[in-house]
Amino acid sequence: MVIRLLAALALVAAGGARAATIDGEVRQGRLVFGHAERWEEIRYDGRVLHVAPDGGFVLGIGRDAAGELAIEVRDDKDKVTTLRRPILTQDWDIQRIDGLPDKKVNPDPETQERIKWERSRIQAARQADRAAFDWQAGFRWPATGRISGIYGSQRILNGQPRQPHLGLDVAVPTGTPIKAAAAGRVTLAAGDLYFTGGTVIIDHGAGVQTLYAHLSRVDVSEGQAVTAGQTIALSGATGRVTGPHLHFGLAWYGLQLDPAPYLPKAD
Structure with a gap:
């Protein structure tokens, strides 16, 4: 021995x-x-x-x-x-959403330019590359409510197939406080993006980020350090939505992942 x-x-x-x-x-x-x-x-x-x-x-x-x-x-x-x-491999669900305004499903050329610029801004925020390890402490729910959309589902908008849904939707009333799922640094704080409306991205180090979308109010600024559980915004129905909810996303250097497995089990 x-x-x-x-x-x-x-x-x-x-x-x-x-x-x-x-x-x-x-x-x-x-x-x-x-x-x-x-x-x-x-x-x-x-x-x-x-x-x-x-x-x-x-x-x-x-x-x-x-x-x-x-x-x-x-x-x-x-x-x-x-x-x-x-x-x-996983099995993914199919979701159909009808009744959206046509301009939200098929944007005009001017809006397409706006979308392109906003996507480049989001992509830049998602490339944050800090040697920080806040992700090791785990994640908490940014808000609690009925789960109205799950990761990986294929959405068909007004009968037209679109890219998969790459996040978790939590149905909460407008004005619900939204909490940071983990400590980190804000890399994006935008008040009115075309698809996601009020949007916040927090970098948790080593490429891990969380995203909070459709916010009615953003209470943090880019570059700001936040703590786990800190109120960062209020929920809303901004951007391309059919009702008030929080879209919560998890990503690794912009590769969008399922946040659900890393959240505490609901009571």
Whole structure:
């Protein structure tokens, strides 16, 4: 036993062994968590991942990802190995929404230019790349109410198929306080975007962000640090909606994921 322990300690000191791990299963639309040793560099999809002081790292798997996850692990001897896991698939629901104004379903050319500019602004906010790890503390509900829309569902607007719904909708009355799901820094605070109306994005470090949309009032500003549970806005029915609710999103460097698995179970 003593000999095996000494041999293991010598191997750790040398650095050359692959010790990085992936925690749990890998599913479409989910975050993937793992741990690395101090001498290891973790790469995924061409990006060097931020690793927390305790070795934790995180990445995202898109809704339509297929095949296997492959993470490169480089040790201090420049030896590269690969962690591989199969990507488990999900079944997605179909939702039909009728009665929307036609201009909201088929915007005119001028509005298309506005949409393009707003998307570039959102994309810039989603590329925040801080070596911060607020995501490790977990997430809380930004508001509680009936779940009126789920992640991954395919929406058909006025009979026309649209992109999947990439968030969680919580039906709450206009004026309901909206809380930060975790501590972080505000990267977007917009009062009136075409699709999402009043919108806030909070960066929680290492590429993890949450989004809060259709807000009637925004109470934070870009660059502001917020704490978990802090009121950041009031809910509303702004943007492209059929009624008041909060659209709550989770993303990893802009790759939109399902927030539901990371929220406390409803009472």
